[in-house]
Structure formats: structure tokens, C-alpha cells
Amino acid sequence: MANIVEVRNLKLGEGIPKICVPLVGKTNEEILEEAKFLKNVKFDLIEWRVDHYENVEDLEKVKEIVKALREEVGETVILFTFRSKKEGGELEVSDEYYAQLNKTVAETKLVDLVDVELFTGDEIVKDIVETAHNNGVKVVMSNHDFFKTPAKEEIISRLCKMQDLGADLPKIAVMPNTSEDVVTLLAATEEMSTKHANRPIITMSMGGLGLVSRLSGETFGSALTFGAAKAASAPGQISVDKLATILEVMHESK
Numbered sequence: 121m122a123n124i125v126e127v128r129n130l131k132l133g134e135g136i137p138k139i140c141v142p143l144v145g146k147t148n149e150e151i152l153e154e155a156k157f158l159k160n161v162k163f164d165l166i167e168w169r170v171d172h173y174e175n176v177e178d179l180e181k182v183k184e185i186v187k188a189l190r191e192e193v194g195e196t197v198i199l200f201t202f203r204s205k206k207e208g209g210e211l212e213v214s215d216e217y218y219a220q221l222n223k224t225v226a227e228t229k230l231v232d233l234v235d236v237e238l239f240t241g242d243e244i245v246k247d248i249v250e251t252a253h254n255n256g257v258k259v260v261m262s263n264h265d266f267f268k269t270p271a272k273e274e275i276i277s278r279l280c281k282m283q284d285l286g287a288d289l290p291k292i293a294v295m296p297n298t299s300e301d302v303v304t305l306l307a308a309t310e311e312m313s314t315k316h317a318n319r320p321i322i323t324m325s326m327g328g329l330g331l332v333s334r335l336s337g338e339t340f341g342s343a344l345t346f347g348a349a350k351a352a353s354a355p356g357q358i359s360v361d362k363l364a365t366i367l368e369v370m371h372e373s374k
């Protein structure tokens with residue numbers, strides 16, 4: 121397995137894949153209520169999907185709610201994600217604002233990880249990565265295909281490019297149309313994690329057909345998996361309770 125990445129108390133790339141719960145509230149109240157709800161849920165880290173937030177285009181309001189969220193969740197690891205519409209998110213903003221948003225939030229040092237979409241363009245990606253790293257924030261670099269599963273070589277090449285651009289955790293989510301597509305994603309994960317990666321990677325095949333990929337990270341080499349608490353943020357996510365139980369069963373059987 122690739123090297124381990126440590127974020128606060130979490131060691132990604134070792135043992136049971138870590139469980140990430142997305143927060144998809146629209147208002148300050150909804151976001152903080154979702155965060156409170158997590159007090160009784162077993163998981164490892166939170167993803168705040170800021171593209172769902174009604175004030176996402178107001179940097180001051182984003183900074184205020186990040187602060188409130190950090191106060192609410194204490195030491196829990198926070199991943200900050202603006203998912204663009206073209207990659208399955210709620211809205212599109214200019215590349216300039218996308219960079220400004222991610223850099224401003226990284227500079228607060230209130231989040232532990234930021235998600236940077238690979239296809240934003242190399243220069244912008246490098247700029248965000250540099251600011252994040254200068255502020256002690258790690259980068260999940262991502263790519264999503266909500267319609268199909270690219271060939272194994274293409275999946276590996278995108279993950280390698282993320283690694284070259286400085287991603288701490290390269291991530292890809294693809295949609296299967298056949299069970300063979302699921303096998304393609306799993307084979308790409310296995311090859312990337314054993315032959316090319318020198319850091320943990322995150323992969324998933326979405327939808328019901330791809331569910332096995334969200335459960336078998338320890339077998340094939342994916343370090344993190346997303347599970348739903350109050351609401352899912354992508355097709356195929358199951359409840360975090362069921363996910364935790366299945367991951368434990370997989371771990372014990374190894």
C-alpha cells in the first residue's frame with residue numbers, strides 16, 4: 121500500500137478505509153444542525169459541500185460559517201469541497217472565484233483538507249495547492265464522471281497527473297453502466313495503489329451497481345469512502361452505520 125497521510129488523528133492509507141460524511145445544508149442553521157446530528161454517529165471526517173450553501177458567493181459569510189462549523193465539531197477533520205456543476209455539484213462559479221474561495225478558506229487554517237478539481241486547469245490547481253500547503257492544509261484532488269467509466273489506463277493517468285500536481289490524496293469517482301465498468305474501476309485502483317502511487321488514493325464507482333467499490337477499499341487500495349448521515353451527496357452512498365459495520369467485517373476477514 122502507498123504511504124500514509126496523517127491529518128490530525130487520522131492515518132489515511134492504513135487499515136480500515138476512513139469514513140467521510142458530507143454536509144449538504146443550504147443555510148447556516150441546516151449546516152450546523154447536520155454537524156450537531158453527527159455527535160451520535162460513528163465516522164472519521166466531515167466533508168462540507170459548500171456548493172450547497174446559499175451564501176457560497178459571499179466570502180465573508182463562508183468564513184463565518186467555517187468558523188462556526190469548526191467550533192461545533194471541535195477536533196474532527198474537515199474537508200472543504202466546492203463541487204462544480206460540471207462535476208456533479210450544485211453550481212458553477214468563475215475559475216477566479218473558485219481559486220479565491222479555496223485559498224481564502226485554506227488561509228483561515230480552520231479546515232484540514234480542501235478538494236481541488238483536476239480539470240480546473242493546471243495553473244489554478246498549482247496555485248491553490250501551493251496556498252493550501254503553505255497553510256498546513258492538505259489537498260484532495262478530484263475528478264468525477266457522472267455518465268461513464270473511462271478505460272483503466274485513463275483512470276490511472278488522471279490519478280498520476282493529480283499526484284504530479286501535488287495532490288496529497290488523488291481521488292476519482294466514475295459512473296458504471298455495466299458490471300464490467302465496476303471491475304475496470306477496481307482494477308485501476310489496485311494497479312494505481314500497488315504500482316504507481318506513493319500516497320493514498322480514493323476511488324469509487326457510483327450508483328447501486330458500483331456500491332461494492334465503496335465497501336472494498338481495503339482489498340483494492342482506496343483509503344476513504346463516503347457514507348450518508350442525514351443526506352447523501354452522490355448516488356450509491358449508503359448510511360454511515362451500515363458502512364462502518366461492513367468495513368469492519370471486511371477488515372476482520374482479511
Ligand SMILES: O=C1C[C@@](O)(C(=O)O)C[C@@H](O)[C@@H]1O
Pocket residue numbers: 142167169201203235262264291293324326346353354355357
Ligand atoms: O468526490 C466526492 C465523492 C462523491 O462524489 C461520492 O461519490 O461519494 C461524494 C462527493 O461529496 C465527494 O466530494
